[in-house]
Amino acid sequence: MIDTHAHIKPLSASPDLPLTGETNKIDGLEWVVLSGSNLEDSKANVELAKSNQKLLAAVGIHPQETNFNLQTSILELEELLKNNKKIVAVGECGLDFSSEYSRETQEQIFRGQIELAIKYDNPLIVHSRKASDETIAILNEYKCRGVIHCYTGGVKRIKKVPESFYFGIDGNLTYEDGLVEVVKNIPKDRLVLETDSPYLTPIPHRGETNYPEYIRFTYVKVAEIWGMSFEETEKIIDGNAKRLFEI
DSSP states (O other): OEEEEEOOBOTTSOTTSOBSSGGGOOTTOSEEEEOOSSHHHHHHHHHHHHHOTTEEEEEOOOTTOOOSOHHHHHHHHHHHHHHOTTOOEEEEEEEETTSOSOHHHHHHHHHHHHHHHHHTTOOEEEEEESOHHHHHHHHTTSOOOEEEETOOSTGGGGGGSOTTEEEEEOGGGGTOHHHHHHHHHSOGGGEEEOOOBTSSOOTTSTTSOOOGGGHHHHHHHHHHHHTOOHHHHHHHHHHHHHHHHTO
């Protein structure tokens, strides 16, 4: 199993978030992709990936992170990409229109990160909330690849997403009936699974802190939806993740 999107803090970080190492509940997983939310997180991801071979670093700036200088931030992200060849993705980045943050600023930093991903031949981890059409339109302007994290575009937008992109589905699949129909319509060879830990905890742990290890419950749910064995489902989904991140 592979968790393609998690937020893990180092031991010195806030005690209410998961810790790295075995206490972070990553047993049974082949890899965990650490998503970046800002420059600080991105740098921490790189160091965490050095400390545990199961952890893979992504670097990026979330659209709700606005406390930055655009040009300086892109340059710092590029330095991370240039100096750390084992970074597997740029992100999470994208558009979030559920907030009051400047849409123009969000688009600028999103486009800057798309260009970095293309330059360094990395996939994108794309965050899109209440901005599905705008996000898809921007992605279609570029020859880029990646994953739409925590896909919320519904069935009707699946075919509009560039074919070079995968769909990330999270633990809310276990309790949101609408997502079941979405998963039925996503091509099997373009689905990857995520925890977004410490958030979106699946049943039977809903309401608790989420951990990468809980990805198992989402695999089980997909196997149920597909009408396949857990082993067959795992093989397909893990293969998709390996192609996406080239691991």
